[in-house]
Amino acid sequence: MADGGQLVDHRNGREVIVRLRDVRTQFGDHVIHDKLDFDMFRGEVVGLVGGSGSGKSVLLRTIIGLNPARHGRIEVLGVDRRGLHGKAEHDFHAHTGVQFQDGALFSSLTVAENIMVPIREHAGLDEEAMRCIAALKIALVGLPADTGEKKPSELSGGMRKRASLARALALDPELLFLDEPTAGLDPIGASHYDELVRSLQQSLGLTVLMVTHDLDSLNAICDRVAVLLDKRVVAGTMDELLAYDHPWVREYFHGPRGRAAARQKDKASSDGK
Numbered sequence: 001m002a003d004g005g006q007l008v009d010h011r012n013g014r015e016v017i018v019r020l021r022d023v024r025t026q027f028g029d030h031v032i033h034d035k036l037d038f039d040m041f042r043g044e045v046v047g048l049v050g051g052s053g054s055g056k057s058v059l060l061r062t063i064i065g066l067n068p069a070r071h072g073r074i075e076v077l078g079v080d081r082r083g084l085h086g087k088a089e090h091d092f093h094a095h096t097g098v099q100f101q102d103g104a105l106f107s108s109l110t111v112a113e114n115i116m117v118p119i120r121e122h123a124g125l126d127e128e129a130m131r132c133i134a135a136l137k138i139a140l141v142g143l144p145a146d147t148g149e150k151k152p153s154e155l156s157g158g159m160r161k162r163a164s165l166a167r168a169l170a171l172d173p174e175l176l177f178l179d180e181p182t183a184g185l186d187p188i189g190a191s192h193y194d195e196l197v198r199s200l201q202q203s204l205g206l207t208v209l210m211v212t213h214d215l216d217s218l219n220a221i222c223d224r225v226a227v228l229l230d231k232r233v234v235a236g237t238m239d240e241l242l243a244y245d246h247p248w249v250r251e252y253f254h255g256p257r258g259r260a261a262a263r264q265k266d267k268a269s270s271d272g273k
């Protein structure tokens with residue numbers, strides 16, 4: 001195994017933007033991650049998969065600093081997470097955007113007001129400028145302009161996901177974390193969301209970590225896949241993981257859903273020729 005939990009070394013001089021070494025997380029006696037290494041390179045989309053309860057959301061929360069690691073080193077954007085407190089931590093959050101599993105929009109606020117929350121907290125702009133930025137982000141994620149005046153409860157599930165993505169992009173982050181963003185969407189809605197993330201990643205130069213159960217998303221937009229296995233990360237391209245011999249990996253990637261997703265990918269690439 002190469003550095004950072006990689007099956008094959010993909011560094012090739014690329015900038016490591018997230019670097020975890022020997023990380024352990026636990027709740028009481030329940031150890032979730034142990035001796036975990038993980039690297040992410042600038043500009044890539046990494047899908048994070050693993051069995052239910054394997055610790056995907058906890059890993060994401062640990063990287064962004066919402067869950068303290070018991071042991072190990074976590075560097076994000078070249079900064080040691082553990083050394084961040086007060087203003088430095090506050091500034092750090094401006095460089096990262098998060099779309100939580102349930103969207104986590106404030107139900108009493110309109111979509112525009114939701115997007116303005118992080119801007120108000122970090123940028124200190126006047127009301128008019130914040131409204132302009134909110135309108136821009138709403139357009140960026142492909143929502144109609146009048147969505148800004150609506151409450152989250154007035155939106156469809158797919159629109160709420162886009163609204164929550166717009167809020168995650170409010171401060172033009174370098175790093176975007178998405179926790180099961182396509183859960184609950186129908187396959188067409190999910191594939192439109194995937195296309196949106198890919199095009200935003202390319203146009204804005206984002207680095208994206210996406211927790212997912214969705215094999216279609218992995219095939220469609222992820223450059224590499226990180227699998228949580230036995231409390232550690234094993235990361236590689238889809239082809240490298242398909243060749244990796246582990247019971248969970250075999251069942252996940254080579255089971256009926258894995259085969260269907262692979263057929264879909266083959267069809268998409270032959271249609272594109």
Ligand SMILES: Nc1ncnc2c1ncn2[C@@H]1O[C@H](COP(=O)(O)OP(=O)(O)OP(=O)(O)O)[C@@H](O)[C@H]1O
Binds near residue numbers: 032054055058
């Ligand atoms: N705040 C917490 N306190 C105690 N245990 C927790 C806490 N958060 C998560 N856990 C436990 O950590 C483990 C990993 O949880 P996590 O939510 O990361 O799993 P997951 O891989 O994202 O699962 P799923 O795919 O079902 O969403 C679970 O056993 C969960 O019960």
